[in-house]
Amino acid sequence: MANDADYALSDLHIKIIKFFHENQSSIDTPRGVSTWVREERSKVSKALEDLVKLKILSVHRATSTTGYSYTRDPKIISKIEKLLKKK
Amino acid sequence: MKDEITDSEYQQELFDRLRRSSSLKKEEECFGACLKSALWWLIEEPHPSSASIKKIVLSTCPFLKKSGSGKDSNCVGMLADVVKEAELERKIINFECIEGLRGFIYPISQGDKLYGYIGACYTKKDISSELMNVFAAYTDTIVTEIQKELELSKLYETVRPRAIALSTVHTVHRLIGSTLDINELLPRVARLSLQVIRANRCSIKLVDSTKKLLLPKVTVDLRETKSKLKKVRIGRWSPGKAAKFGRPIRDKDYLATPLIDEDVIGVITLYDKIDGKPFTQFDQEIMSTLAEQAVIAIKNAHLYKEQEKLTFGMIKSLAAIVSTRTSGQYIPRASFLRITTLLSQKLHLSGYELKSIEYAILLHDAGQLIVPEEVLKKPTKLTEKQYSLVKEHPIIGAEILKPIKALRTIIPIILHHHENYDGTGYPKGLKKDQIPLGARIMAVVSAFEAMITKRPYRTPKSINAAIDEIRKGSGSQFDPRVVQAFLEVVRRKDITDMLARERYGK
Numbered sequence: 001m002a003n004d005a006d007y008a009l010s011d012l013h014i015k016i017i018k019f020f021h022e023n024q025s026s027i028d029t030p031r032g033v034s035t036w037v038r039e040e041r042s043k044v045s046k047a048l049e050d051l052v053k054l055k056i057l058s059v060h061r062a063t064s065t066t067g068y069s070y071t072r073d074p075k076i077i078s079k080i081e082k083l084l085k086k087k
Numbered sequence: 088m089k090d091e092i093t094d095s096e097y098q099q100e101l102f103d104r105l106r107r108s109s110s111l112k113k114e115e116e117c118f119g120a121c122l123k124s125a126l127w128w129l130i131e132e133p134h135p136s137s138a139s140i141k142k143i144v145l146s147t148c149p150f151l152k153k154s155g156s157g158k159d160s161n162c163v164g165m166l167a168d169v170v171k172e173a174e175l176e177r178k179i180i181n182f183e184c185i186e187g188l189r190g191f192i193y194p195i196s197q198g199d200k201l202y203g204y205i206g207a208c209y210t211k212k213d214i215s216s217e218l219m220n221v222f223a224a225y226t227d228t229i230v231t232e233i234q235k236e237l238e239l240s241k242l243y244e245t246v247r248p249r250a251i252a253l254s255t256v257h258t259v260h261r262l263i264g265s266t267l268d269i270n271e272l273l274p275r276v277a278r279l280s281l282q283v284i285r286a287n288r289c290s291i292k293l294v295d296s297t298k299k300l301l302l303p304k305v306t307v308d309l310r311e312t313k314s315k316l317k318k319v320r321i322g323r324w325s326p327g328k329a330a331k332f333g334r335p336i337r338d339k340d341y342l343a344t345p346l347i348d349e350d351v352i353g354v355i356t357l358y359d360k361i362d363g364k365p366f367t368q369f370d371q372e373i374m375s376t377l378a379e380q381a382v383i384a385i386k387n388a389h390l391y392k393e394q395e396k397l398t399f400g401m402i403k404s405l406a407a408i409v410s411t412r413t414s415g416q417y418i419p420r421a422s423f424l425r426i427t428t429l430l431s432q433k434l435h436l437s438g439y440e441l442k443s444i445e446y447a448i449l450l451h452d453a454g455q456l457i458v459p460e461e462v463l464k465k466p467t468k469l470t471e472k473q474y475s476l477v478k479e480h481p482i483i484g485a486e487i488l489k490p491i492k493a494l495r496t497i498i499p500i501i502l503h504h505h506e507n508y509d510g511t512g513y514p515k516g517l518k519k520d521q522i523p524l525g526a527r528i529m530a531v532v533s534a535f536e537a538m539i540t541k542r543p544y545r546t547p548k549s550i551n552a553a554i555d556e557i558r559k560g561s562g563s564q565f566d567p568r569v570v571q572a573f574l575e576v577v578r579r580k581d582i583t584d585m586l587a588r589e590r591y592g593k
Contacts, residue, residue: 026252027259028254028255028258032258060279064265067259
């Protein structure tokens with residue numbers, strides 16, 4: 001995770017991370033993710049972009065939609081594994 | 088994805104929830120008050136052995152704990168008989184133990200299925216049968232409630248992963264379908280396939296015109312190792328076999344999925360999962376779905392390209408007609424097109440908008456077909472009447488192109504490319520953002536080109552002088568944002584070299 005110390009991860013960030021960690025093949029839109037984590041779409045959109053900056057998520061932008069997916073970096077995945085165990 | 092839970096897992100989950108149930112605790116408190124000194128216990132199996140019963144009884148009964156005598160075997164034997172009776176009768180069974188305590192055992196069941204028992208020992212005698220019935224009904228309600236919760240959570244666990252997978256497929260479909268450019272589409276399909284299947288390398292090959300070879304179109308390797316793009320003969324290697332047999336070919340470290348339209352048009356091959364595990368049947372199914380979507384997108388991209396070629400051919404024919412009328416003096420040269428492309432990129436125009444401007448460049452003076460040749464080639468100043476005629480050429484150009492649906496997007500550019508940013512241009516006198524951005528770009532580039540090109544009525548300006556003129560027109564004739572971008576583009580070395588080669592201004 002890039003400069004994770006600079007970011008205070010909120011409960012929503014953790015919820016989204018947990019969703020992608022448990023569903024690593026998933027690629028979803030902010031609308032889809034907001035359904036899975038049961039949170040407001042605008043807040044989810046912002047949190048998703050934060051997680052892209054932290055390299056926890058990858059973004060797939062197209063003209064009609066934006067998809068987000070989980071990192072493929074094993075080091076980041078292992079860090080997240082530990083983080084989620086602590087929570 | 089785990090679909091079914093076994094009976095024993097269900098049984099365990101049911102009793103876990105029962106033990107944690109606040110309703111059951113309330114029931115025990117409530118009935119405990121009526122029964123006096125009640126000791127509650129759960130038997131978590133439908134056919135308990137004597138050993139299980141003994142374990143439960145010894146852990147709860149204070150008399151047996153104290154005595155340590157052989158009474159326990161008598162007690163356990165008696166309880167085993169009561170449990171048997173409750174199992175057979177499927178109703179609450181009362182008993183009196185050897186210590187003189189009263190008690191009951193009630194079977195926990197759903198339909199024919201028996202899961203276990205709830206029981207109690209108490210000191211009070213003469214409990215009414217009505218109270219027993221209330222207890223049984225209340226217990227049934229609690230158990231039913233827990234069973235419903237369990238059903239719901241089982242349903243949720245089954246449906247949720249499928250819903251998430253479906254949502255992924257839907258997102259991938261939208262991402263793939265949002266481009267008609269095959270050069271953008273194939274790498275996107277490769278990257279999305281890698282993401283969904285969590286593999287390291289993806290190669291997409293398309294069948295060539297002879298239908299004997301698979302030609303490599305894109306390879307994405309996320310380990311950043313260089314991989315060669317190789318042709319593959321149909322029938323050889325995993326991609327070739329997938330193409331030949333028209334079905335996925337899977338092994339532990341590769342998965343080749345054919346792209347099937349009416350015939351096989353190509354193959355997507357994935358290599359090496361990132362967790363080192365083998366490709367699964369589930370991966371194969373997901374890739375088959377993704378391949379179906381990719382085929383539609385590839386087909387659309389090919390159709391679009393064909394249509395684009397057709398449109399471009401038509402535009403070139405029209406441009407040739409215009410050029411015969413104007414002795415070729417209005418045919419833009421390569422540098423003109425290149426400047427426009429770079430300018431459009433700097434101003435973040437989409438590929439589609441850029442294409443419209445490129446088409447508009449070729450036809451921007453189509454309306455000059457109605458201007459008499461002597462006016463176009465007149466070396467002296469035009470009369471007011473002649474100038475009015477020239478000013479109509481954007482409207483006429485738009486009218487000529489209007490019936491061609493494919494060129495609809497370029498009409499506003501052609502119609503307004505002589506508008507001035509301050510509203511003093513023609514034909515509508517539009518100003519600032521009222522003028523389409525494409526037309527504002529074309530205004531700058533076509534003015535620059537006109538200034539540096541030799542025309543019958545005037546000598547050309549030098550490139551530097553023309554650039555100066557454009558700069559001076561910023562905010563009045565031209566959009567300052569476009570001028571700023573133009574100044575950055577026109578100073579590029581490749582552009583100055585191109586302009587020099589084409590002998591503009593000479």
